[in-house]
Amino acid sequence: MTRTETPRADISAGPGRWLVLAGVWLIYFCFGVTAASMAPLVEPVGDDLGIGNARMGLILGAWPLAYIAAAIPCGILLDRFGVRRMLFVATLVMAVSGLARSLADSPTQMFLAVALFGLGGPLISIGAPKVIARLFEGPARGMAMGVYVTGPYLGGILALALTNSVAMPLAGYDWRGVMLIYSALVAASGGIWLAIAYAPVTAWPTRDDDGGKKFNLGAFAELVRVPEVRLILGMSVGIFYINHALNNWLPEILKGHGFSPVEAGNWAAVPSALGIVGALVVPRLATPERRLKIMALLFAASLVASLCLHFSSLALILPGLIAQGIARGSMMTIAILILMETPSVPPERLGLAGGLFFTAAEIGGVLGPVAFGVLSALGAGFALPLVSMTLVCLILFVIVARLRRAAASA
Incomplete structure (x- = not known):
């Protein structure tokens, strides 16, 4: 039937x-x-x-x-x-x-x-x-x-x-x-x-x-066996580590630099505001042939933010907030586009791939806030947490390089 x-x-x-x-x-x-x-x-x-x-x-x-x-x-x-x-x-x-x-x-x-x-x-x-x-x-x-x-x-x-x-x-x-x-x-x-x-x-x-295929564990296993998919999932963990850590702790980081609660809230909203611009503009520029290059630039922007937030001067903090705002609004969207256009991911599995992406990404969503909280308690400040963000950015550069090699050999 x-x-x-x-x-x-x-x-x-x-x-x-x-x-x-x-x-x-x-x-x-x-x-x-x-x-x-x-x-x-x-x-x-x-x-x-x-x-x-x-x-x-x-x-x-x-x-x-x-x-x-x-x-x-x-x-x-x-x-x-x-x-x-x-x-x-x-x-x-x-x-x-x-x-x-x-x-x-x-x-x-x-x-x-x-x-x-x-x-x-x-x-x-x-x-x-x-x-x-x-x-x-x-x-x-x-x-x-x-x-x-x-x-x-x-x-x-x-x-x-x-x-x-x-x-x-x-x-x-x-x-x-x-x-x-x-x-x-x-x-x-x-x-x-x-x-x-x-x-x-x-x-x-x-x-x-x-009308697509239903969620099932076997379908997820098929996708995870694809090497490019595993790299993209690892990328998603790093992206959410950065985004969730700063989403939750940026006001406290700014208060640690002497900002009042209201000032910290206002300045912490800058990356979110710029994230809207990034979400609407950057993915359009990220055509398939230059998508990985743009992703590398976004990771570089997050790296800049992790360094700028060590300082107490607004003149040095503001470039970091701007850089992180542009990156925040675009990294996730472009990563999903890379996943959806991976040749080994069949069209009927795109919904499953999206669910898998967010499942993996939220591992970083947990680790980011938790690591920032624990490391700030150990170091009596946010220097150590920001160093961890810098290290995550460097790992993301390695993942992009491996994806570029995989795309070149395809």
Whole structure:
């Protein structure tokens, strides 16, 4: 018996797809808010709960750790129940995580509250590309991807720049109230998503999968056996080590150089703002023939940032913030493009490859915040953590060189 294919929804050729894109963007925006919300509050949370830098690093790395465990099951759930339902579930999980943070009375409770966020994260980072792939084709697909990836960057900017200057005063300078505000924002995005996803103008077929092969462990094993894929996965670990470490600890690094909490939050938002520009511009310049060269330049920019952040002078720090902002917005996107265009990765496995990419990458997402916290406690400052970032950049240069050799011999 042959399986009857569900016809592609009319939405893929109509204006309703842009409304769906707006809904996906909003969810990803709230993802960015939630992911960055702890960074500006490290000091008050630590003082209230008696958490030092080493333990705070473990807490900040809790959600990427949970993400690693949840990525494959979330992929299966997306295939089983559809993107519309599971993106709504993702907003509920994020909102509950924010609520649980506001109620935490011990380091263990805070660890579990932050980890809960990681259970919903894969539903977004795997589900969003499935939506884009289903509703957009050709050049419109590239533009749609560029649009939705700006969501987490803008969310991160809001959390970093406005937490201490706006949200804290609104909450009576109570960090728990800030967590509640952000939790309510995420919950509202879930309601908006339901209204968009089930509106008549955005009607989808009953089965809103993309007709591709399903998530399964055997398919992941096939991909991991490809040498180029292993190199790209190693690259993803390094990229997320850098991004997650600075996403969580940059305000504290700047405060260590004498910046006030508000100033540190504002300057820490600079890389996120520039990341939007990088996400929209740099991948377009990274054509296949020069993609690895541009990736090497982005790693060089991260290397510059790791060196500049050792200094206390804003004149030396600012070039590092600019360099890291451009790199932050582009490294992940270009790495995914390299993976998707690897000849050994068949088109029907692209969704699986994306899930595998994020599963591996979040190993770096855990190691970055944890290593920065532990090393800062050992060295009584952020010199050692920044040295670790420099070493990761050097390893990434080696990976790019090996990928170039593999491409030349193909």
